[in-house]
Amino acid sequence: MQPTRDQFIRYSRQLILPEVQWQGQQRILEASVLLVGLGGLGSPQALYLAAAGVGTLGLLDGDLVDLTNLHRQIIHATTEVGNPKVDSAERRILAINPEVKVRKHRLRIGSENALEILAGYDVIVDCTDNFPARYLLNDACVMLGKPLVHGAIYRFEGQATVFHPARGGPCYRCLFPAPPPPDAVPTCAEAGVMGVLPGLIGMIQASEVMKLILGKGKLLIGRLLFCDALAMSFQEIGIRRDPKCPACGERPAIRELIDYELFCGLRPPAGTPPEAAGGESVQALRVVDLGRMLEKGEPVVFLDVRDDWERALYPLAQGVQIPLGELKSRWESLKAYQQRPIVVCCLFGVKSRHAVRFLRSKGFDRVWNLQGGLEEWSVYREQNPCLP
16 A cells, blocks of 8 residues: 555655654554543644644543533533534544544443453554543453553643553553542542643553554653653653452453442442432432422522632622631531531532531531532522522
8 A cells, every 4th residue: 555645745744754654654544542531631632633644543432522621631621612522523533534444432431331342443542531441451461461551630730641451561450459448539629730730641541552652762661751841850660460460460360340339349239228328319318308498488508618719709799608628627616507408519629529528427417518509500590590
């Protein structure tokens, strides 16, 4: 197969590299890569892998584009807000390189579909932001013998590596045998993230993808690369394959995909009474239920746990204001409201969830988290202007 004139021109700056040339470019054109997640990590990779000529790009994401995404998820435009991320990304990819074949998977990956989806790709890229998905992708890739290019971000820090036991390297379970306790690691919505950081880590992942396709260079197999963007420093830590690993060890115990929500402690076992589970199901209050409480005249107390700078958006005319960071030192001031229903709120219902758990541990029985936060409540108020 000889390059077309357009291909020769488009990829000319890659073709002159001794490590690529036309033989390498052919491998790129024939390769298939699955990006699991089209957020901060997946967005820049989709752009650059498409531009490089990766023949087939799989896009897996079940979410819609949100305005809060745009400071870091650069494949999506403001005009795409509200549209499926896979559709938004496809339009941008084809605008860059119409030769790329895009396969869209607008869904949540789970134990029931992971093996079938992943089997159709050469390289799997973990661009997710939660532990159930990371363990799921790891176990599926180990079973299929696929390389898994991993990346993760937190505030100003990130990490990247390649898990590939088929090449003698470790897997994700070798590095993290057990997941952290639920809510021990804050999400981007809770902790924040510098917008350029996922671009930096995503480009490291994309570089590893290209090396895997070309079969060139020293891969990050057995090496975990840390980046501190504030200090602009990199640190490399060696990781070894654990012979006792339940996924890739000498006697693997994991031979089928499991319930990863349950494994990560995000869902109680079947049959657990709600009061024993202590989960979100007994602590959350939907905006529609809050509206009914107000219509009935119940003496609801709003506890606003946002920081001062956050209150400019969706200000509350009434309510108690205690930032989450000060709640442990000021919670006793809420004892005066202990017999009244307390609805804890923040922007998106994330910070408030932690506050509810803390207050319940202090004996507050009538306290709920406003599900969806003040953002969802403000929409409901607009739709129901007669609410008190």
